[in-house]
Amino acid sequence: MYKISTDHLTELFSSISHDRALYMPIEKNGQVQFDRWMEDKKVRLDALNTVKSPKDLFFPQSENIVAFKIKGKNISIIENRDESEPFVVFGVRACDAASFDILDMVFLQDPVDTYYKARRDNGIVVTLACSEPEETCFCSVFGIDATNPSGDIATWIVDDMLYWESLTEKGERFTETIKDLFESADFLDEEALKSHKEDVEKIIEKLPLHDLSLDGFNSEAMDEKFNSPKWEELSEACIGCGTCTFICPTCQCYDIRDYDTGQGIQRFRCWDSCMYSDFTRMAHGNPRTSQVERFRQRFMHKLIYFPTNNDGVYSCVGCGRCVAKCPVSMNIVKVIKAMGVDENV
Amino acid sequence: MQKIGVFVCWCGSNIAATVDVKAVVDAVSHEPGVVYATDYQYMCSEGGQSQIRQAIKDFGLTGIVVCSCSPRMHESTFRKTAISAGLNPYMVEIANIREQCSWIHKDREDATEKAIILARTAVAKLNLNRPLTPGESPVVKRALVIGGGIAGIQSALDIAEAGYEVDIVEKSPTIGGKMAQLDKTFPTLDCAACILTPKMVDAASNENINLYTYSEVEDVSGFVGNFTVKIRKKARSINADICSGCGVCTEKCPSRKAKDEFNMGLSNRGAIYIPFAQAIPNVPVIDREQCIKFKTGKCGLCEMNCPAGAIDFKQQDELVERQYGAIIVATGFKPISLENFDEFSYSQCPDVITSLELERIMNAAGPTKGKLLRPSDNTPPRTMVFVQCVGSRDTSGCGKTYCSKICCMYTAKHAMLIKEKYPDIDVHVFYIDVRTPGKNFDEFYRRAVEEYGVNYIKGMVGKVAERNGKLLVQGSDLLADDQIIIEADMVVLATAIEPDESARNLATMLTASIDTNDFFTEAHPKLRPVESPTAGVYLSGVCQGPKDIPETVAQASAAAAKVIGLLAKDKLRSNPCVASSNEMLCNGCSTCENVCPYGAISYVSKEIRSAGKMEVRRVAEVNEAICQGCGACTVVCPSGAMDLKGFTNKQIMAEVDAICR
């Protein structure tokens, strides 16, 4: 466990960003999002959550896959995927860090997605524990301890001191390279950290969504949930935009498209949203034609299909972004409450 | 995938001079879809066209691109070639590499590169062409002639001769136009009335011809084969059916102050008048500004004295709406106003007159009953000076830049007639160049000089000033390199002519294009001189450009021939490049309906299968016969449901892509 005072954070960042890119929550045009760190950038470690999750550092919204060039009869294939170089992402919250593990389950399973793997290996995740969770947070419901985030290195900010503890071997190796900036934390610091964690846990207890119950959402209940009449009423307000899917840290669906650039064809991958009308358009058309079916598909996947395939791990980390940003305020919490077993609505 | 043949034309040397044709053929042969590419000296010739036909058969081409001159020139030629080879005519695209490439770029390398790009663009567009078949629309078997001068009358007679109904709309109370005001006409010097009035009577008596005199066209809608025209019959205040044309009323009318337009204002007329004796229809008209009854409510002498009781003060304008298959514009001309030419002091001295005024003075029915008298004191003149090109060939902005073409001939005519009738009058003519071309014209002018001793002075009048009753004409005599001053009794100005003032807004109504001098623009100066680019509108007479009576009559008959050719068809093939709406995408929001200039879009509710269930939706429908294919609806349609066949969104996008590649 190391520590560094918050006033020296700027030197820490500049030394990290010497040989690799450093991303962290930065405010740009009134919006906090993960951006590359520069001296003049406005760092916002106090902001609870960025609007867009850091998943697009590993799974960008659009990336080139391959390109073709046609000259007369012959076609030449050109590898022009975007090269990824080593980088550090700092200030990741516990929920986002947990979402990386969920994405790993999808992309790193056989067959491994090489694009994602390249970025994942190059990336070092430095998490920062929350100190002031919002009322929209419900990460505890999914067993995520906000005060002890996962990731390669965990950090805590207590008063004006940043505590730095590497959790994984990759984290350990990285900390070695910048060890001289830190002092080692003594017993007093451990105590201060422990009491800070308890305060935060107390706040988490008091969060309104703390005791949201997930029982009833398991593979057995799949048919019963699928045919429930409640979907009709829950989805009547949904306008089918992609906001909830694009800001959600665990949504992992993408579409592959070709673009005719005039010189040749550029094949690229881009995020897709199950809420869109052309989401799974196939030869005969789209299997889910009405908004009710699409709405149901989203929450069934998060709460039932994914846990069924991944031994009980839900595909939601309770970060609360969709609760805050949905244009018509319809979100997963309302679905859980409406569809839950004890109907404690 | 299309199988496209590309044919690059040399156009003799017009294209080949600055465009490397072989390079174009080679470059375009690699384009997607192109299976055959060749070049030829004259693609539009029979040899070229047979080469295309052969290639279509040999390679089974589904579309051809011809890189040649402007599509406005030979698009129809190559479409006919395609039809003759069994290919749909709308699978032909033209790349304009002559007017828009070889003729305007000097550097061979630039021109070739641009020709390649234009060829590639045409191929890109053709790849997305689909075979189109022209629709059919009915033809109304009736023609409209706007303007009742010699041009209008001649056209009307020829069309009536072919058995079709014709309406003549003339804005003045009688037909006859400017020619009726003339005395004698060149080159044969026979009197204008003698050759015109019989035609006027024929026009009046021909049962196929309806005369709408003292009427104007108010609104034109529709398109070739089916024009709807609103005609405003202005109130004559006389019931034409029962009026016998005795003319008693015109004598009795007390209001004498009005200037007689027919006599160019040289004499006065009553408030109720017949323009001239042989007027057709021979019915007077009341000039409401001058008539005391209309101004003050008193008088009404004409009503009292009219034997037939035909006067009807309460008569109102009447709006008539009729359908026509074709329209002939014969609006004629008028002399320009001379306010910018005060060096001739036309407005100060009454003895300085225009040629048209001289026509009236010499005319037996004119204000001086045919005797040549000075308007100021009615004494016979001793010396007369004619000044040519007043307001013509003038780039200084005061007059017209063009040569009015007829002045040299009618001045020679005036000079000859005066010398013949009054041999002792000295006649001088100041000229820049005497332009009397064609059959018997130069002989006519030389006769004026050699036989009648008219003194032609190569030079120009600088100033005309009046001094104690005489006109001092100061001009230059370039051959003598001298400045001469002639004491003249009368000065006649050969004034420039310009189109009738009704031309400008008539062109807007007909959507016919018009040039900056207000002459109607012909479809093609050499190949289609009597047609306007707007289908169904034909040009006859001076409305299209300055010309004399022989040419006007020739053009009038030509226009009539074109109209007869059109009316002879029962069905007209309508333009297939019209809008079409995709009912799956249509929101039914009526935005396209609001912008359609022809009202070709209507709305129906239809059963449509969408997202698995049947649904009744309000969708747009285009009436292909009325739509002219302008494309305004395609851009206001947000969902892209409305598209234009022949110029689809994808085609234009493909062209843009091909250009920017």
Next chain:
Amino acid sequence: MQRIFGLIKDRVGALLADGTVDRVIGWEKGEFLYDHTPAIFNAEDDLVDLVYDGFCASNLSKYLIDESKKDGKILALLKPCDTYNFNQLIKEHRINRDNVYVLGIECRGMLDIDKIRALGIKGIEKVEEQGDELYIQTIYGDKTCKRNEVLLEKCINCKGKEHVAYDELVTSGEDIPQVESNRFEDVEKLEAMTSDERFAFWRGELSKCIRCNACRNVCPICSCVECVFDNKDSVVASKANTDEFEENLFHIIRAFHVAGRCTDCGECSRVCPQGIPLHLLNRKIIKDINEFYGEYQAGQDTNSLGPLTDFTKEDVEPSIITEKGGEK
């Protein structure tokens, strides 16, 4: 705000009971006190969840496009700014007028939860409104703030309190202060910048766009059967902004498709998760239309021709833009 809600609830109950309408579209309470969802209440379920307070900003007229196609009559609770969109959709034959019974409800201006958070108020549990004061109960203690500090952008530039389309009006009789503001102020500020500054501003804003289509799907005017960006046969079909240009293209084309029809209801800016001031694009076109072709408020009536489907012979020439002065 409570008084008006009571009146509305009674009226809605009465209209449901006497059968003039068989269902109501309004807002339903959410988890917290600020996340209300548009919902349809059928006659039988009780109206306990119906709510109308400072957080009912969403514009219900878009739902009426599909709802008015179903049989039976629906009661729509429309705020003044929603009625402009209602009129525009009637003009475009998208709403079946006789299947809708419009209840014009009074509106004192809606609140923006992001602005409340920006004041540093976190963990919000309860929000009470008393006159101009807001009493907010949060996990970290109770906070208060002024109503006018946290108004939504579209309510600061409110177009007026009168409803332009209604079958019945419900007013509480309280006088509602008319907020005086120049709604083109931001547009003028942008116009005053140099063109490079404007380019940098818009690049900064539009580069945040994640193409979630919220602005398009919430806009009542932008409701094509199949949008040109989704229709694979269209020439601009695209799903992601893979390049800076596509970000501009999406927003320019969208602004143009609603040009002359946008009623400036501000919904696009309200729902943008990235906080892009999209209303500035549409407001610029509205300002140009007013300046060049005379004052025009879309949705004011149901029969006038929109500015882009109309013309006069004396319209200004496009070259006026190039000669408008200012540096290059």
Next chain:
Amino acid sequence: MSIEKTEDSNFEPLIVAFCCNWCSYAGADLAGTSRLSYPANVKIIRVPCSCRVNPMFILRAFQRGADGVIICGCHPGDCHYSTGNYYARRRMTLLFSMLDYLGIERGRTRVEWVSAAEGVKFSTVMNEFSKTIHELGENKKLRDLRCKEFLD
């Protein structure tokens, strides 16, 4: 003379011209028949009427690398379809104002009314426009980079 703004003065601008079939295309032909030259980098696309030009076409041209776009039509009042150019005039005014609002150089887009008889005007307009675009330099602001530097 103003110093050349772009460094490489041999920059060849690419200009797309949308010409309406009845007037400006005929004017272009007349410029051709009267041998009035204008730069070769102006390429003409024939459209039935100026009202057929969709803002998407103009943005597509810029996206694909055009440096200037000019829309030619009949003089208001002379349109072959009687009202086409009135709609085009309003739409283009708003489009130019929007592009300017987004910070795109004002001179890049232009509307010009050229009748079938104005061959001279057509060539002077094209020369002038090409010079303006040359001074403005390459279109860097409204450019899709994928379409430009793509592979060898």
Next chain:
Amino acid sequence: MYTAEREMTENVLRISNVNTRKCMKCGKCSGACPAFDKMDIHPHQFVSMVEKGDIEGLMNSKTLWSCLSCFACVERCPRNVEPAKLIEAVRLSVIRKQGENRLKADDIPVLLDDELPQQAIVSAFRKFSK
């Protein structure tokens, strides 16, 4: 070859900014010229002489100094040729001819008028003594 005469014509055309080719030889300038009789070369001839390059003839002519510059010819010319400007241009070339010192220093006391501003003397020298 580029003779001095050619250069003088270029000079006259440049100064007067007249395009002599526009003249259609109508003779209106001579017709309108009030000083026609006092001239040995007449207005319509200015244009053709300048076009032929015969500036010399014009420079030694009487016309050059009898033209009143009343601009009647310019006003009336239907082709905007502006003959009077040619005369002005030729006059300037006369004045500008080197080595023609028409004003010597010692003339000054005789002609001097005490109210004459200093400026007038200097410009007279500049104009007339080369």
